[in-house]
Amino acid sequence: MEYQQILEEIYQQILPYAKEGKQADYIPELAKVNPDQFGMCINTIYGETASIEQADTRFSIQSISKVFSLAMCLSIKGDDLWKKVGKEPSGTAFNSLFQLEIEKGVPRNPFINSGAIVMADILLTNLADPEADYLRFVRTVAGNDTIDYNRQVAESEREKGYLNAAIANLLKYHNSIDNDIERVLQFYFLTCSIEMSCRELSLAFLAFANHRRKFDYAGITLTSSQVKRMNAIMQTCGFYDEAGEFSYLVGLPGKSGVGGGIVAIYPLQYSVAVWSPRLNPKGNSVMGIKALELLTSYTKESIF
């Protein structure tokens, strides 16, 4: 497959969408990002790679970090994790409160904010040095020691994080989190603030694309079946209330973030990351979704 040629063709096709949507501004630091940027990188499990435009520019991975959190929590808790968080699509926005209230503090899935806040609490309880251990895992799975948190972004989100604070309070009321609310939020925002490029994300997600390779990074281990199940959750819950649309248009498991990044996986073939800060009303990158839709159309490869 000539991925480089395909990516270049895709770029020409998505240029008309370059001004559609706007970047997330509810996190003040993200409002400062130049919205007119785009990058894309694909890596196959056989070592082929192709990239276009700003594939090496780092951006805020935001909710994509929820995949790393899930890997760590599954490794630590195994199936006990599912007593604290569900695995059904939410059909609601990533920061929605009302479902959490009706379902008495048990988040629908790990890829919405409430689910990730519960995972942050589990990690705080179970890791010896949560901030260092989390970063070590991400660096190891990506094979890159320079990946880091952006504390300015985390602090900026904490200052304006009223909705996430409401979610954390509701979780605490229902005894769904054990640690101090402020501490849990601070750690959750920190994990969201990690910065990576499309190339780094695509390489990191090869670990999830290839469930036949041993998953063992910085002491975090998963069975082949756990890796496959993580893909199942990415397929059904990776795009909040747009998971059905993404499945329909792209046909791959994936995860998005409000920094404008999307990572998708074609199991046993490749991992692809795309980034452009302008988002649609559901909080997913406009050019990102378009680029991935074209990728699976041109290659005729998807899980369906």
Ligand code: GLN
């Ligand atoms: N840190 C962001 C938040 O909690 C992550 C949301 C996202 O990327 N969808 O609102």
